[in-house]
Amino acid sequence: LAVVQSVGRVNDDDFDDATKADKKIAKTMHCAIDNLTVGFNAATNGCISHTIAFSQKENNRTPLVGSLRRLFGNNSISKWFAAGVSGYLLTGAAVSLQQTPAKQLNFWTRGVEQKIPALQATRKISSETDCSNLNLRLYQYQNCPFCCKVRSYLDYYGYSYELVEVNPITRKEIKFSEYKKVPILVCGKDDPVQINDSSVIISFLQSYMLNPNADLHTILSAYPSSLIKGDDKKMQLVSPNKYFLMIPEKQQHVNEKILETMKESLKAFQWFSDVSDWRNTFHTWERLTAVYLGATVIMRKLVNTLLLLFSIIFAVFYNKYLLWKDSLPATVDEYYSLDDQSPDDEAIYTFEVKVPDSVLEDLQVRLNNTKFFQTLENSSFFYGSNANFLHSVHDYWMNSYNWHETEAMLNNFKHFRTQIEGLNVHYIHAKPAEDSKYDTVYPLLLVHGWPGSVSEFLKIIPILIDPMKHNIGYGRKYAFEVIAPSIPGFAWSDAPKRKGFGPAAAARVFLKLLDRLNKRRFYCQGGDWGSVITSIIAQVYPERVIGLHLNTAFVPAIAHPMILLKQLLGIYFPEFVIDPADQYRVYPLMEKLFYFIEESGYFHLQSTKPDTVGFALQDSPMGLASYILEKFSAWTDTSYQHLDDGGLRKYFTLDELLTNIMIYWTSDCIVSSMRFYKEFYQQIGRTRYFNSRVLVSTGVAAFPNDLLTSPQAFVTYKYEHLVQYSRMPRGGHFAALEEPLLLADDIYKFSALIN
The missing domain is CATH 3.40.50.1820 (Alpha/Beta hydrolase fold, catalytic domain)
Known part of the structure; x- marks a missing residue:
């Protein structure tokens, strides 16, 4: 382990608003640094050297690249396009077939390894000498030098902590954080604090060791962060009070060659996968996406590659667009009843919303026989409708909701x-x-x-x-x-x-x-x-x-093919493509894409096999409620997934939500409503x-x-x-x-x- 060098000294002027105790802590921090031994630079440089050596070493484990090269050997535009579509469909199939692997926790107690299933952390490092009870959780990349720096510090001082490996492409593991880089350290259990930046993390923990009885939020307040505009004119998050610095800012972290060729970049990302154990940490499709997409994105020649690719897509779609834009499918009268095609009765009849008592009695019986399940701890709405919230909906539906009052309210309108x-x-x-x-x-x-x-x-x-x-x-x-x-x-x-x-x-x-x-x-x-x-x-x-x-x-x-081209150009020059007020709707592009995939499962199901799930929803009122309420939550405000009620009570009353559900239930329309998706997406010329x-x-x-x-x-x-x-x-x-x-x-x- 290496010495962490401090730059500058801490002056009283830097802490004008601090208490005397805080000033004393600040002044004594430098003494603690000298207790560290050499290692951070050595460990980091070793990691960098390994990366460079690996990227230069011949590696034959690239069957996918060879297959793609053979596939794209023909210059035919149609083959390029067909290959892209096929790849997309195969990826979707892989996602739908891939089951979530059972997550296991490697529990390390100084050389003793046990396996404990069903925990979310990738690994847990335990120290018998740790009495801090800080409940540390480190979100990291295993091969990141800054994460290595934090782990070295934690191991040297005997902290117990959990590790969560972050997918470098989707970064869904740190979706909770506005700060989108690693390392991130979450500290505390009942009232946790989040610490960003490796130097701030170590500074924070060093301050804690000097005063372990201090409140965590008080310690964190000594390391305020500020948004400033950097030399590149971009906003940067800085913490001026951090004092543990170990890698010179000019340090080369990555071999230049992996930025130039797909081959070298791919080798490096395959090594990242091996050293970070992505195979046992992520879905297969997530791992492959991280390796191949990550290798592509990091290439310096990405701009030329994208322009080439989307020029091809532009050429394919533009002709289609010119042919279609003024030509709509012919619409002709149809007859959608099974009765004889007699002329329509053109009379207009008044209608009253009136549900038979037998339907309401059957509903009560079904609600009374609802079979609930146990929700996962702290899952909120991340897994869909929360079972605990559905319990409260069920109780209100059975004991408080009054359909007859709703009928009267509906009939105030003319139907x-x-x-x-x-x-x-x-x-x-x-x-x-x-x-x-x-x-x-x-x-x-x-x-x-x-x-x-x-x-x-x-x-x-x-x-x-x-x-x-x-x-x-x-x-x-x-x-x-x-x-x-x-x-x-x-x-x-x-x-x-x-x-x-x-x-x-x-x-x-x-x-x-x-x-x-x-x-x-x-x-x-x-x-x-x-x-x-x-x-x-x-x-x-x-x-x-x-x-x-x-x-x-x-x-x-x-x-329009220009939309596709603009989406890509907007990655580099968003201000020239989209109004700044609208950029959040498209970018970050990969994050939006993966979120769209996450939220569109219902769409693929209803566009292909609506009757399959429809049978279950038609038979269970609480199943129907769960299915519909989850959509109302996700589509109203995605940021409220962390709430146990999905934010539904914030925007709607239970009466409003149940009225819509009752209309679906009492009219038996959930299956036919979902068929609407399939009818559109199987229609020729749609x-x-x-x-x-x-x-x-x-x-x-x-x-x-x-x-x-x-x-x-x-x-x-x-x-x-x-x-x-x-x-x-x-x-x-x-x-x-x-x-x-x-x-x-x-x-x-x-x-x-x-x-």
Whole structure:
């Protein structure tokens, strides 16, 4: 072990606000440094030398590279593209098939090794002489010189601590931290502190040894951190009071050669995998991603590689785009009932929400027979819906929730049904009061998504039809009358009995509904599937739409090849590609990609085999509640995964959440609603709706916590007449339910630009 050299001396001027005791500690810290023996530099330089030697050594264990070289031997653009798609699909298959390995803990007690299963730490180092009870947990890379420095210090002074190996690509293990580098030390149990930077960590522990009775937060306050702009004009986190320095700032940490060639870079990352035991620490797919993607990213020639790759993708997609952008799939009338294809009954019938008592009694029996499971300790919503929270939902549902009161509240709105293409289509029709005397009343088609329903609109409809009462809008100039249909297969609209009913069919059915109501021109508003349906209406029937307003404006890269190119260029020059206010929606790109994969499991399931999980959800009310509530939590605010209730009580009442769940349960619509995904993604020509432009005047309410809303720079490629892009101050995916006043106000501001 090596001496940690201190730079400079600690002066009283540096601690003007410190107590006398703190000053004494600060002055005596230098004496403690001299007790360390030589080792930090030696250990670190040994690690560096090993890295360099390994990168220069011939290594034949690269079968994947050889296979890729053989695969890409042909210069055909199609083969390059096919290989990329195949690789993506194979990766997805590997992820879905790979089961989480049982995590084991290597318990080291000075030479005695035991194995203790089912703990989250990668390893635990235990010292019989440690009496600190600090519960130290070090988040690290095994081969990082700064992490080696901290481990050397901990071992020398006999601290017990846990090690958590961090994946260098996903870094999900330190997702809790705003500081995204290693090492990170978490200290304490009941009221822990987080210490960043190797020198600050050692300084903190040295201060603790000098005064072990001091409060941890008090000690940490002696090492404040500040954000400053460095020489490279980027913001840096610095801790000016740290005094344990060991590696010169000019020290070369990595062999220059691994920055130049893929071969050398790959060898180095394979060694990182071996020395850090990634094989037993991470999923197979995570390990391979870290090795191959990490090796690619660290190359100096990355820019040229990316430009080449995306030039190929650009060439492939651009021709497709030119062919598709003005060509939409033909939409023809269908009949989705199993009855004889007799003409539709065009009469409009009033509808009352009324659930038979037998259905409610059966619900109580099923709730009473719910089979619960034990949630993991401190798992919150990271594993999905928290079982402890579901216990409280279950108790409230059985003993406090009153469906009859909800029915009465629902029936305060006017409900109707009419038959279109063999299906009885339900809708709410709300108009301004007759004595309100608005000069003009515009029809507004309001369309929900999944896993929502028209219950999302119960708070926003009264605002839209009477803006003056809620202090928005433009006086008596105009108001909206709202037509809010239930998508067929949702709530009280019939479920299609034949295949093929997707968003394009829903758009056609809703246009027929508006024809039946004699609404020649109208506004459209939608979120989630509602945004897809209303966008198709604007694409196919632009002459009918006055304006299109969306609170989910998702424009994928396939919509235009320039989006794909901009995403890549934005990694290096984000300020030239995306407005700074929107950059968080795209970057860090890999972090967003992995998070999208993490949150899109439901999407792949419902787009392929919806009936499989549908059977379970149709049979269990608490299973249905768990499935839907997890989506409301994740899509409303992802930062509340660490809360036991997923932040649901912060944004909604249990009555609001259970009303939506009850609509799914009492109408038996969960299976048919999930089929909507499969019908769209197996439809021939579906991508043309993404590629084709929307020429209708469009407004977007971009809520900050809605992960599906694209940056303004991307939205304009599809919605070419974007007249308003509002960056909302708060809110998530279910905006009409969570922030009805904000959404309604934005709709009125948008319509004013057109009117």
